[in-house]
Amino acid sequence: MKKVINNPGDVVEEMLEGIMRAHHGSFQKVEGVNGIVKKELKDKVAVVTGGGSGHEPLFFGVVGDGLADGVAIGNVFAAPTPNTVQEVAKTVDSGKGVLFIYGNYAGDVLNFDMAAELLEFEDVQTTTVKVTDDVVSAPLERKEDRRGIAGDIFVIKVAGAAAEKGLSLEEVTAVSQKANEHTYSIGVALSPGTIPDSGEPTFTLADDEIELGMGIHGEPGMERTKLMPADELTNQLMEKLLDESQLTSDDEVSVLINGLGSTTLMELFIVNRKVAQILDEKGIGIHDIDVNNYCTTQEMGGFSISLLELDDELKAYYDAPANAPYYKK
Template identity: 50%
Template sequence: MLDRKTDDMTDQSNVRTKKLINAPEDIISQAIEGMISAHPHLLRVEGDSGRAVVAVDGPRDGKVGIVIGGGSGHEPAFAGYVGRGLADAAAVGNVFASPSPEQILDAAKAADGGAGVVFLYGNYTGDVLNFDMAAEECAGLGIPAKSVAVADDVASAPSDRADERRGIAGDFFVFKIAGAAAEAGRDLAGVTEAASAALSNTKSMGVALSACSMPQTGKPNFEIGHDEMEIGMGLHGEPGMRRGKLAEADHITDELMEPILAEMDLPEGSEVAVLVNGLGATGLLELYILHRRVAQILGERGVKIHHSWVGEYATSLEMAGASVTLLKLDDDRKALLDMPCRTPALTVGTVAQARPAATTATRTTVQHAARDETEVRREDLATDGPVTPAIFRSMMIRAGERISADADRLSELDGVIGDGDHGVTMDIGWKAVRKALEQSPADETVETSCKRMAKAFLDAVGASSGPLYATAFLRAGTAVGNRLNLDAAAVVAWVEAAAQGVRERGRAEPGDKTMVDAWVPGAEAARAALGKDGDVLACLAAACEGAERGMNATKEIESRRGRSAKLGARSVGHIDPGAASTHVILCAMYDAAKDALS
């Protein structure tokens, strides 16, 4: 049996995990440094963000650049697949969080050889938002960019909504096919087509036996009994299709293979590639037992295995469990799969001797155009209103402090219906905001502070929260751009614009069980208070109360957006963590304003 000797997990609140790390805030930079020092003949770092890992012998003029990326914690994905014949660069995000647009842009500029770039990433809200923003910036720099979001997990949505599925270990095959197509000299459309065809013919499903833990919290990010398994578990610990008692390996393999084969047209004589992937704490002994059964099932159908990979290729920190992925082959995909590549995590065939790193003298480069910032004439700004720029900054700093204080609670809320990192991610972003504001000029306008906050949050976080809050801050700042001090109407306009920014960037509506469910009623309540001749404090108090009502209402809503959307009815009964953090922010703004104005 796939047995796992673990403590009874019925009360995991006091469980602390052990990791070989230094300071949690340094884990990504130190891991990248260690990776580069281990593979200096294959990898280097480019760009100011320090998060773009680039192939020494990959990018070159005239070749389509392959840029992959995603959160850390899935090693060897993603940077482990950077090298000649596969990916040219990887953007490395925080643990379980998408890289930011700046980090992705660094990778894109390093990979660009004048033929455009293809972005490949898992189909998660944060990745989609951040890579979309990076693609917009690439267009402004003259770099054509196409995207393929890998959505291979059959457990996460029905086949008629396959575009909503999440990506798990199928990234492995899509990356390999796209990298080979680019290496073969195909143009941007041809590489994108090859990647999309690979995705359409790649199906995966996984099982989890134990939880993983975020390095920042040291706590399991979900609960599972010592004798239980979760069928269809996501790569970040998102709950799957069902939870049941631990079964024998053959039974589990049958259950994983059944939905995969139900969707794949594999008549007798078909060929497939197989990936049996460990999630971080499952040894090869068990993985080979799974592959044994996979081979039996395919053999009974007369399906030939062209090649198999068994091992850890897309992990989930230290989670125990595994996934099975099949790629249906035709002549083209078979040839691309067999093409040589050389990366830290995957070598196929023999590649040519690595050349010296390309330089700006031999490669096409695109220069950043300086952005024009229109100078604000302070004498033209409205000065009525009690909220000065200094008070506004104190409100934002208080919000950051409250998020830090509540980070563990927010992550625990997220661990129930998500991947358990919301509090961690928000804390990282708001710490960056606080630092940026504390270093800002004392006479800086509210709009300029909002721009500073947007850049700080987005550069620090990525994930879904990065683009959402960056957009919120930018829209809110623009809404009060004609003012030096804020009166009650301006404060309400700020909250409304922030809410609308989150709503539009996330393409979410009230009732979807997201932070929008707190931002929108908070803004509506603030507007209603203003209509009753409310002052600044009354409007902020109303916003806090409205956000609290919206937050509590999410408990009875079935999630329709984000990672928890895959849970369906299982998300009912749990408060949305994004709505909870919104409530924290608005209440902190009120408290800071009250302290300053009372």
């Protein structure tokens, strides 16, 4: 796969240089680590997110007003170091505590937890919400083991709005965890992304194959099958989501159709058309629909569907204003 890079070992550092030149009015770089924070920080609970590079615009793209205050950035598909997380958290902390939000992957859990222990010695209070929206990645009885995918967007949105309102660390954490528990996602892979260092694909699929439920790093899904028409594919994915969420005609959702890298907006809107039809047929209210590329894996082909089950509290935080380079409300 052709990539527009220089030395593969420099991609993260050079990407960060480019991000800072493009968004110098909004961001400040954290000295000595691969971290970015808002230039204008507020006296409130701080929200910090992060993860491996290669999923852009996550995670830096949701640093902004009403969203995350800072991001810890790892190497490609690798968790940020504990020191990076620690320094970002110290930079954004106003004394009211820091909430960590990140996808539930072993490396991220280990390094964010280590950072939290180090921050405790520096009197920085932290809490954590691990995003676990991928319904295929573990059965319902082990929901806490599930992976985080594009549902990060919903959880960060709610957390950022709650923090802006002036809630305490405990309150922001609680409503963010509620958002996570109300978020259901499923993805499908059509083709792999490639790792800049090696040029190797993250997984392999035959030209006529897709994998339902595959994770964003190539983690196994629920079924490898032949490519099918968009409506048939969307029906299968939505059947799994609706079975998992147990949504009824009394419920209302926000919808996110997330592209994984190379799938075109044309295709994503075709999928969205069918998702909306299915929800309408079930009598499930649609509060909002977002079709975009947020959580990608380089040039991976495919998409995910996320549903956020709303109540009055979550709807208010979801609708609150937000402004970041790659997310606005």
